[in-house]
Amino acid sequence: MLKFTQDHEWLKVDGDIATVGITQHAATQLGDLVFIELPKVGAKLKKGAAAAVVESVKTASDVYAPLDGEVTEVNQQVVDDPAGLSADPQGKGWLYKLKLDRSAEVADLLDEDAYAKLTA
Amino acid sequence: MSNSHDNTAPILRKTPLHAAHVDLGARMVSFAGYDMPVQYPTGILEEHTWTRNNASLFDISHMGQALVIAHDGRHETAAAALEALVPADILNLAPGQQRYTQLLNATGGIIDDLMVTRPTESAIAAGTLMLVINAARKDIDCAHIAKYLAASSRLEPLPERALLALQGPKSGDVLGALCPESRALLFMQATRAKIASYECYISRSGYTGEDGFEISVAAKDAAGLWQTLLASDAVRPCGLGARDSLRLEAGLCLYGHELDETTSPVEAGLVWSIQKRRRIDGGYLGAERVAKELASAPARVRVGILPAGRPPARDGTEILSENGEQIGIVTSGGYAPTLKRPIAMGYVPPLYAEPTTSVRLRVRGALLDARVVTLPFVPHSYRRSA
Incomplete structure (x- = not known):
């Protein structure tokens, strides 16, 4: 199940594990990425708090935690090659995996159509 | 996700090349009150690298252009008037020579940094100096100059002119093919010449650390000149994003960042732009602080x-x-x-x-x-x- 936030993150939810990244729209807006900082595995994230940082040549942007949960895995590949994220932000460019505290809250997030309308 | 440097402005001005940028698919952003291209679809990294290896074309028409004109038509008169406001030696500028300097306030802070050119005598009437000032400082600079400029001279803004920069190691060959006179120019020299059919003021200077030119042209000719220069395979358009990363690598100051009204040219490491005669004689607004910091330390x-x-x-x-x-x-x-x-x-x-x-x-x-x-x-x- 693919969900989105108004802050341009996507989540692919499988049971209580959500894979999180930034949307194609966000990646296009940011342009070439040069530095990515991810949360530590085991970190407990609160919805709306800064979870990761993506930096383009020009700016640093926070990526917020979409829901409460614990980080179970991070994508070291995008840290090693930030430019690689831009090529496939909603696939190989995922940032981290989150074990959701309350997976039912996924229902409150935007679906693909609602997000498409938001960025149209 | 949030962008921590979100700029919005209610009404944005457009340069004469605005439509050309949109046609090229540029991402436009607000900069100093203008709707400017921050990057083209190629992206900042590629634009930056292209400039270091080839030649890039920048629209810098948002920058201010102005003349200081001596009423008596003598260079010495215009130079003396401007020297009261800047620490550079303007008097001894040879015809066709350009200098980098700063407008200083009474306490030695930098109101703006600028380029001053003494045009060749065949280019423009004698007793005229050409200034290029920062976009965001135009109004402040013009008010300051108008207030302090001696009655011997006057300031004439040139809002109907565009400014293009051609930057990168292939710039000399690209421009030389279109304008043979440009081949003779060395760094910080300027001339008036035609590029294709367009009458231009060309200086060999820039903001990237590379060889290159800044080209002033009438606004009505800007789009034609832009297309003429872009027609070369060695030339690609480059936005303000790469302009910033290029100048940072080159260690060049950006007004509002390295320079402001509290910062002196000595603090900013710009003593090289204050020629010996001016260091000794002073005689410009803010000279006391500069002299003090040169004698001790900032x-x-x-x-x-x-x-x-x-x-x-x-x-x-x-x-x-x-x-x-x-x-x-x-x-x-x-x-x-x-x-x-x-x-x-x-x-x-x-x-x-x-x-x-x-x-x-x-x-x-x-x-x-x-x-x-x-x-x-x-x-x-x-x-x-x-």
């Missing part, structure tokens, strides 16, 4: 900073000593595409300004290792000799 100086790790340290980042004491602030910082690592400039007390001095940078709460380095980060490639 409170802080501009330095290059090389972070040891990968996180960029942006404008506003705290600089700390190894003991953890805050000693300064980063004024520009980001990723250097040529060096493939972060770089920064900032101000620290002279005690910490020696190259190799270890410092710390506070980035998102973490203290990161860095060291002071000599500027520029990437050597300049100006054409200083034939």
